[in-house]
Every structure is written in structure tokens, then in C-alpha cells.
Amino acid sequence: MNGKEDPILIVRNLKSAYGNQVILQNVSFEVSRGEILVILGTSGCGKSTLLRHLIGLDAPVAGEVLIERKNIIHATDPERTALLRRIGVMYQSGALFGSMTLNENILLPVEEFTHLPPEARQLLAWLKLTAVGLEKYADHLPSEISGGMQKRAALARAMALDPVILFLDEPSAGLDPVTSADLDELILRLNQSLGITFVVVTHELSSIYAIATRVIMLDSSEKTIIAQGSPIELRDSSSDSRVRNFFMRNSKKRSEKSE
Numbered sequence: 001m002n003g004k005e006d007p008i009l010i011v012r013n014l015k016s017a018y019g020n021q022v023i024l025q026n027v028s029f030e031v032s033r034g035e036i037l038v039i040l041g042t043s044g045c046g047k048s049t050l051l052r053h054l055i056g057l058d059a060p061v062a063g064e065v066l067i068e069r070k071n072i073i074h075a076t077d078p079e080r081t082a083l084l085r086r087i088g089v090m091y092q093s094g095a096l097f098g099s100m101t102l103n104e105n106i107l108l109p110v111e112e113f114t115h116l117p118p119e120a121r122q123l124l125a126w127l128k129l130t131a132v133g134l135e136k137y138a139d140h141l142p143s144e145i146s147g148g149m150q151k152r153a154a155l156a157r158a159m160a161l162d163p164v165i166l167f168l169d170e171p172s173a174g175l176d177p178v179t180s181a182d183l184d185e186l187i188l189r190l191n192q193s194l195g196i197t198f199v200v201v202t203h204e205l206s207s208i209y210a211i212a213t214r215v216i217m218l219d220s221s222e223k224t225i226i227a228q229g230s231p232i233e234l235r236d237s238s239s240d241s242r243v244r245n246f247f248m249r250n251s252k253k254r255s256e257k258s259e
Contacts, residue, residue, distance in 0.1 A: 014063030088158035
């Protein structure tokens with residue numbers, strides 16, 4: 001894996017603003033094929049805003065976002081549609097359709113964007129549910145399964161069109177530690193077995209340490225990336241107190257409790 005030779009995602013000099021309020025500026029990074037990149041930072045640093053630019057929901061004020069060397073920002077409508085079919089998105093809430101079974105939720109993008117025969121669509125949906133361990137719950141509604149299972153179902157739907165890169169927005173939000181760890185293990189397994197590239201927005205330290213190949217850290221005052229590297233490297237070697245404090249915050253809380 002070599003990000004210099006074969007980056008699947010390239011972000012160059014991205015700037016984001018709402019009116020005169022700058023949210024992000026001079027944001028540049030690359031993501032290698034097969035990598036799990038985590039975007040982190042404190043509240044208000046622009047993580048969610050950056051994600052919206054990466055998946056094509058909002059256009060930045062300036063800069064470029066390239067997926068497989070194709071610019072999603074300046075693409076024509078047909079090019080943009082083709083690009084969006086190459087990515088999958090799992091939103092923080094899961095965003096499953098409550099009136100549809102898990103099977104129907106996964107079939108929705110397959111029916112919308114492919115011309116597969118019905119038997120092939122059903123097989124594809126079953127394969128995706130099997131990949132996340134939910135094949136026995138295909139006919140259940142989202143309200144009939146646990147929160148952790150809903151997250152897995154949302155991940156299965158994000159995988160429906162066999163994307164080359166998956167974007168996950170706070171995947172562990174609202175989950176207990178055990179269920180969150182199970183989801184981390186699933187992400188790692190999908191990454192290792194299928195070679196899926198992940199870009200994950202999260203502030204959960206346990207998940208960051210568990211899944212991240214590399215992290216980039218945003219800062220609300222500088223409005224850009226202030227650090228990047230492996231979580232262990234940044235925790236142990238960063239000279240920036242903001243970075244160290246982020247990675248050591250659990251240790252500080254335990255120390256304060258013991259006092």
C-alpha cells in the first residue's frame with residue numbers, strides 16, 4: 001500500500017465557509033487504498049463539514065476532492081453519479097427506512113442503480129447482510145433489532161453497490177462499549193477481507209486506537225489539520241499540547257477520579 005503512488009482519495013487546499021465565517025482552510029491530505037483513516041478533533045473543529053465535502057453533499061469554497069483521480073466537485077452530472085456509486089456512506093443515525101425490512105433497505109440502492117435481475121439482487125442483499133452477521137434478520141424492521149444491529153444494517157446498505165471507499169460518520173455514537181468494540185472488529189474484518197478503504201469521523205478514543213491506520217486531527221482555532229500519523233505516534237511523540245491532551249484525556253479523567 002503506497003499513498004504516494006495510488007491514493008484513492010486526494011484532498012487539496014480545501015476551504016470551507018458559511019458566509020464570512022471560515023470553517024476549514026488549507027486542508028490537504030491523501031488516503032491510500034486499503035487504509036482506515038480517522039478524522040478526529042474536538043467539537044466544532046469541522047469534522048462533519050469536511051465529511052460532507054468528501055461525499056459530495058456540499059461544495060467547498062475552494063479546493064479539490066478527487067476520488068480515484070476524478071474531481072467530485074467539478075464533475076458533470078453523469079460523472080458525479082458514476083463517482084457516487086463508487087462510495088458508500090454510513091450516517092451517524094444509521095438513516096435506515098423504518099417502514100422497510102433490512103432486506104428492503106439494502107435492495108433500495110441496488111434497484112435504483114443497477115439492472116440486475118431480481119434473483120441477483122436478492123443474492124446481493126443476502127451477501128451484504130451475511131457480511132455483517134444479520135442474514136437471519138433480513139425480514140425484520142429496524143425497530144425490531146438493537147441499536148448495534150441497526151448500525152450493522154446501515155453498514156450493509158452502504159456496501160450494497162460494492163464501493164471502493166466507505167465513509168462512516170460517528171459509527172459508535174450511542175453504543176455501549178461492548179457493542180462499539182464489536183463494530184470496530186467488523187470494520188477491521190471488512191477492511192482486511194474485502195480490502196475496503198474506510199474514512200471514519202469519530203472522537204471515540206477506544207475506536208480510534210482499535211481501527212485507525214492513520215489519523216488526521218483538525219483544530220477549531222487554526223481551522224486546519226494540526227497533526228497526522230498513527231494514534232500511538234501522536235499520543236507519545238507529538239510536541240503539540242492540544243494533540244497530547246486529546247489522546248490522554250481518558251488517563252486524565254481516571255487520575256482525577258482517583259484523587
